[in-house]
Amino acid sequence: MTTLYLCLAIVLLLSVVLGLLRIMWGPTAADRMMAAQLFGTCGVAILLLLARGLEQLIIEDVALVFALLSALATVAFVRRAWRRDDVRRTGGPDHD
Amino acid sequence: MVVSAFDIILCLTLVWLAWHILTSPDHFKAVVLFISFGLLMALAWVRLQAPDVALAEAAIGSGLTGALFLSALRRMASVRRGERRLDRAEERYDDG
Amino acid sequence: MYVGQGGLIMTEVVGMVFIIIGIPFFLSGTIGLLRLPDIYTRLHALTKADNVGLGFVILGLAIQATSWLEVAKLFLIWFLVLVASATSCHLVADAALRRNIKPWTKE
Amino acid sequence: MSVPPAAVAWRLGLFGALWFILCGGELGSWPFGLPTVVLATWVDLQLAGNGQTRALRPLILMRILPFFFWKSILGALDVMARVLKPRLPIDPGLVEFPLTIPPGGGRILLANCITLLPGTISARLADDRIIVHTLDKGLPVVAKIQDLEGRIASLYGPCPAKETGRGLP
Numbered sequence: 001m002t003t004l005y006l007c008l009a010i011v012l013l014l015s016v017v018l019g020l021l022r023i024m025w026g027p028t029a030a031d032r033m034m035a036a037q038l039f040g041t042c043g044v045a046i047l048l049l050l051a052r053g054l055e056q057l058i059i060e061d062v063a064l065v066f067a068l069l070s071a072l073a074t075v076a077f078v079r080r081a082w083r084r085d086d087v088r089r090t091g092g093p094d095h096d
Numbered sequence: 097m098v099v100s101a102f103d104i105i106l107c108l109t110l111v112w113l114a115w116h117i118l119t120s121p122d123h124f125k126a127v128v129l130f131i132s133f134g135l136l137m138a139l140a141w142v143r144l145q146a147p148d149v150a151l152a153e154a155a156i157g158s159g160l161t162g163a164l165f166l167s168a169l170r171r172m173a174s175v176r177r178g179e180r181r182l183d184r185a186e187e188r189y190d191d192g
Numbered sequence: 193m194y195v196g197q198g199g200l201i202m203t204e205v206v207g208m209v210f211i212i213i214g215i216p217f218f219l220s221g222t223i224g225l226l227r228l229p230d231i232y233t234r235l236h237a238l239t240k241a242d243n244v245g246l247g248f249v250i251l252g253l254a255i256q257a258t259s260w261l262e263v264a265k266l267f268l269i270w271f272l273v274l275v276a277s278a279t280s281c282h283l284v285a286d287a288a289l290r291r292n293i294k295p296w297t298k299e
Numbered sequence: 300m301s302v303p304p305a306a307v308a309w310r311l312g313l314f315g316a317l318w319f320i321l322c323g324g325e326l327g328s329w330p331f332g333l334p335t336v337v338l339a340t341w342v343d344l345q346l347a348g349n350g351q352t353r354a355l356r357p358l359i360l361m362r363i364l365p366f367f368f369w370k371s372i373l374g375a376l377d378v379m380a381r382v383l384k385p386r387l388p389i390d391p392g393l394v395e396f397p398l399t400i401p402p403g404g405g406r407i408l409l410a411n412c413i414t415l416l417p418g419t420i421s422a423r424l425a426d427d428r429i430i431v432h433t434l435d436k437g438l439p440v441v442a443k444i445q446d447l448e449g450r451i452a453s454l455y456g457p458c459p460a461k462e463t464g465r466g467l468p
Contacts, residue, residue, distance in 0.1 A: 004208065006098045011215055013102065015222040016136075017109050022225050022234075023128050024116070028293065030231050030284050032128040034238055037280060038225060039135045041242040042218060044273055045249050048266070049211070050142060052253055058147045060265060062138060064321075065151055067269050069159035071276030073131055076163035078283045080170050220379035227382055232432045233391050235420055237378050243415075244375035247368075264320045278411040285422035285432060295432060298390045 005053030009046050016042045033077045040070025106140055123172070127165045134158025203255050210252030217245030230296035231288050239281040243274055306347075310340040359454055366450070367412060374417040381434065392436045394419075396444050397428050400452050409451050416443060 019042070022035040044063045051059035113133045120126040134157040141150035224237025250270045254263045314336040322328040381388055400406055410421040413431060418438045423430040433440050 003098050005211075006102055008211060008215055010098070010102050010105065012218055013105055013109075013139075015218050017105070018222050019225055020109070020113070020132065023125065023132065026125070028231055028288075029124050030288055031234065032125060034231070034234055034284065035225065036128055036131045036135075037277065038221065038238055038242065039132050041221075041238075041246055041273055041277065043135050043139065044269060045214070045218065045246050046139060047142065048249065048253055048269070050139075052256070056147065057262065059142055059150075060262075060269070062142060062147055062150045062154060064265070064269055064272070065154045065159075066135065066138070067272040067276060069154060070273075071280050072159050073162050073166075074280035074283060076166045078280075078287045080167045217375055217379065220375075220382050224378060224382040227387060228389070230391075232420070232422070233389060233434060235432075236418075236434050237382060239414055239420060240371070240374045240378045240417075241382075244372055247371075261320060261323050265323075268317070268320055275411070278414045281414055282410060282421055282424075285420060286424075289423050289430065295391055295393060297392060 002053050002055075005049045009049040009053065012042050012046045012049070016046075029077075033074060037070050037074055040066055040073075043070075103143055106136065106143065110136055110140060123169055127162065127169060130165065131158050131162040134162065207252040207254075207256035210255060211249050212252075214245045214248030214252065217241045217248065221245065231293065232285060232295050235281050235285055239277050243277055246270060246273055307340060307344070310343055311336060314339045314343075363450055363454065367415060370412075370417065371415040374415055377417040378434070388435075390435050390437060392433060393422065394431045394433055394436075394440045395428055396431060396441060398448070400448050405451055405455050408454075409448060412447055412451065413444060416447065419443070 016039055019035045019038045023032045043066045047059050047063040117126050117129045138150040138154040141153055221237050221241035225234050228234045250266050254266045257263045318332040318336055410424050413419050413421040418434045419431050422432045
């Protein structure tokens with residue numbers, strides 16, 4: 001049973017690693033930031049699965065912090081960092 | 097076995113991320129990668145049986161430092177354009 | 193697993209089924225993030241698929257949980273993620289509109 | 300500004316329960332917990348501003364909650380189906396919708412719930428209209444938002460004009 005939790009955690013970790021590609025590709029700043037948001041949600045799930053799999057309930061508190069933080073980063077981004085001159089392109093498929 | 101697979105993926109991703117943070121020419125990309133690095137580092141601390149350090153890493157290393165970097169990035173951009181420091185009211189309105 | 197009581201195994205199995213149901217939602221969220229053409233459509237994938245995936249995982253873990261406090265904490269986490277991601281989705285979409293980023297449209 | 304005692308009691312109870320959950324019911328945490336709960340209540344009352352406190356109706360909330368969960372699951376399945384098809388069947392666009400629900404908590408709830416509906420996210424909420432981004436312009440977006448608006452209006456205290464918009468998914 002424990003092995004199963006860890007396998008599922010690995011699947012989620014791989015999905016996070018795939019999400020890294022979006023940070024590398026961009027193209028707008030918001031796209032990169034959204035990938036960090038994905039890390040927040042996936043990270044919470046990974047931590048909860050680890051908490052159960054390794055039988056350490058304190059890990060759930062780390063998940064709680066994750067849940068709060070991804071929003072903080074996005075708010076900081078929208079309010080302070082997304083500059084006007086960032087608009088290099090106006091939509092359109094960047095790849096296929 | 098499964099646990100070590102998780103750890104190997106985590107380690108490789110962390111090293112890959114660190115390399116890209118250091119070499120990325122685009123500062124914003126580096127900051128987002130840094131935020132993701134913090135989240136994955138928190139996972140690594142959890143795996144090292146240090147959930148308290150993971151808590152601090154997620155809250156300070158990723159959340160707080162990430163938000164500060166985003167803020168600093170904006171200041172850097174306005175300095176580079178030869179502007180004076182923006183005050184709060186202006187920042188709010190230059191969103192356009 | 194080794195505990196002989198039928199009820200215990202039952203909750204373990206049902207919880208596990210819910211957790212496994214949740215995983216494909218996460219994967220489709222990531223695939224959506226990679227495949228969809230612009231920031232607005234990517235927001236769709238992120239906010240919907242991932243939240244429901246997390247909902248299923250948390251439901252499964254809550255079914256397996258042994259104390260009510262743990263269940264309460266799990267649902268608190270889910271509620272926080274839900275509110276946080278709906279809010280940040282709205283913020284990002286709004287900021288993108290303000291910067292006149294045109295939504296991608298089918299020709 | 301005079302604050303109704305019920306509003307204070309509600310918040311105290313809510314934040315107290317929150318602290319109880321966070322600390323796993325440990326008794327030793329309350330010397331810190333009690334001041335924190337009081338402080339949180341005070342801050343929340345300050346942030347709530349010029350107290351338009353139309354209470355949520357808990358019973359109706361209970362009845363509508365399953366509808367929200369169901370819609371949210373449908374929304375995720377919709378995204379999943381579109382994303383996994385090789386042709387990527389999407390036809391995105393912006394839709395504008397005039398709001399009749401009064402400003403305040405109801406609107407914010409509506410905006411967040413639109414994000415949960417299949418195929419729509421709320422993009423901007425400004426003076427009596429909401430701009431919605433949809434994944435597929437072929438979906439009956441306006442009808443669905445109207446239905447949702449009716450349900451959310453019925454969540455809040457008596458509001459005779461909007462009680463009719465219930466029924467039909």
